[in-house]
Amino acid sequence: MAAYAAVTSLLQTLDNLSQTHTSHSLLYKKEQTEVLSDKYTFLKTFLDDFTNIFHEDIKMKHLERMIQEAANGVEDTIDSHKEVMKKIKVNKFNNKISHSRDTSSQILLDQKDVIIGLDEDLLRIKDRLIVQSSRLEVVPIIGMGGIGKTTLARRVYDDSLIAYHFYVRAWTNVSQEFDTREIFLDDMWSIEAWQHVRRSFPDDRNGSRIVLTTRLVDVASCACSGNILHQMRFLSMEESWTLLRDKVFGNGSYPPELEKIGRYIGHQCQGLPLAVVAIGVLLSKMSKETSSWENVAEKVGSLMSSDTMDCLNILSLSYNHLPQYLKTCFLYMGVFAETREIPVWKLIKLWISEGFVKKVNHKNIEDVAEENLRELVDRSLVLVGKHTSLGKIKTCKMHDLVRDMCLREAYYENFIHCKTRYDKDDLLENINCLRRIVDFNNYGSSGHSIFIPLARSVFFKHQYNFCSPARSRFRLLRILDVCSVPFFNCSQSITEFIHLRYPACPSFDGLVQSICKLRNLQNLVIHDLSSFASLITTQSLAWEVLNMPQLRHIHTKNISFFIPPPTSLIAERESHLQTLTGLMPSSCNDEVFLRIPNLKKLGILVVDDSDTIGNCYCLDNLVHSTQLEKLKILSKLPNLEVLKLKDHAFHGLIWKLSDEDEDGFFQLKFLLLESLHLKQWEATSYHFPSLEHLVLTDCRYLEQIPFDFAEIQTLQLIELHKCMLSVLISAEQIQEEQQSLGNDDLIIRVNYIRE
Known part of the structure; x- marks a missing residue:
């Protein structure tokens, strides 16, 4: 209890410090700001240590939230430099603190429950x-x-x-x-x-x-x-139904008309025995009528997060045991939609922009974030979706029950406010303490035009104008993810977001000059959400954007852009840009690559016959990008039939074609790779469905041809010159597979093979 008294005293000191600044103050003195900064650093450090010692004690959980709220309040004050920190009311905190007993999942799963599978x-x-x-x-x-x-x-x-x-x-x-x-x-x-x-x-x-x-x-x-x-593996659909049936009916018979709806309910539990048993307990207490079970089937997701709270309490054991830095990372995953896998690149950028990831020694901060994600996977809270070509996690996801637990904890801790169609609109009730807002509503505009002073992140998942930035003034905003261009009804409105680090929107045309004034910008995400997948929007990217001091990543989708020469003399600064996608080949020149020497990931998008890679020799200029690790070339040319890539363009790189459905060389018949330092090549038959002739010359580091090329029915000739033996072996395997499919036309010609 000494710790409780000590921290309470510290919170009172901060409270008194806050009251010395009147609401009329516009600026803090430098000394006052430094004091607040020191207190904030101390609070965050203390909170990390504190949560490693106390996990489940109710009073300590209450105090943990007090410390977190105090730290957030000090951080708000430091960021704004003009707003008085809200008074910390020790005795009026929300008492809905999540807690659960230290026990295993035997609470709902006894030894008689799960013998299936x-x-x-x-x-x-x-x-x-x-x-x-x-x-x-x-x-x-x-x-x-x-x-x-x-x-x-x-x-x-x-x-x-x-x-x-x-x-x-x-x-x-x-x-x-x-x-x-x-x-x-x-x-x-x-x-x-x-x-x-x-x-x-x-x-x-x-x-x-x-x-x-x-x-x-x-x-x-x-x-x-x-x-x-x-x-341990998840249950299959058949096993889920068997377990559910046994839990409801025992070893006795069951009404056959319930089997179809019962199988659906079992499938909704996603193979987790605990969820199946929890729903089975509920169904065993209900009438055995189809209408009753259909009602459960419609609400099975919400039932598992409300009527069967013990189920979530069991899962929350893993959350309660997390260190503080992983708790924030885990809770933040609740901003992603339930039905989709989470792109790891985006998750990591959001974590970093929020300030959840702290740099460790000399490690790259993105690497530290990946380690945090791996910890959550190792703790069985996050599931791996897809892997990258280098074995890293590309996408991840959460089991529905784990996500329900995540959102519940986020609500209790006032970490995220998620608005759906069925939510009562309680924004105004907590307006002064909402920091992260996610609107999943797909049923028209919410019609809000309100002042949300402490919001750090806002996510609007559908295309409507939730509120006008010019009027709402999210003065502390760091993350802005919107799907509608009208959100920016005035180019000047975005300049109010002086703390903005991560904007994501469908277009930045007309906003370039305003964006360049955002000195804290770390990421720029441009995503064209047009329903026409093959429609590519072309925009210009000003030199001023490349000149931004903190900008590290530019991500695009269905957007191509060119970089025109600067119209006036610009004082160049050191560029920290590491990711650049959607660049047109005509802008892949010496001037551009010399300007961004720290580039690690480059995406080139070919959208015009006059702007092909071969015509502008853009890959020759990559010799200036000495830090480049990943090169991605996408073609949107409907009639491109010949493509030649030459002269050391892939030095130490991997050529991985995108998984997006619209990406591929659909009409390409001839492909030449010559004198490349390419090591790994990842592609499928989908990317080259019309390929007839493949030539590999002096690709001395290439390990193999993608085996999926065996499914390209048009393939007639593979020529190999100065390649490794493993490449020849892969070509012969492709030939054998084609022959087994009835295609005897594929020929392999070999000039010289390196041992």
């Missing part, structure tokens, strides 16, 4: 336990909350063969706040806890075994005797 898992674990080895072996079972780790472990523990093989057995649970001397040892929450437990089990060479369940990859990896972690 575990037979294969059971056999694998048993084989690892009874293997003939006298050494102590540890077998970790890993997976997200509610997936059945404890149930599997209990089945193993109670199995007759295991009971016979191990004449001494013990079952223990480990809570998050364990006591070394009195440790209630099933869900292992930290490496430290494992290390304490491990000391009690010496390797006496008598064939002892330990089965460990955890949601954390690092704990499992630390404990595992070998390199194999037993990863």
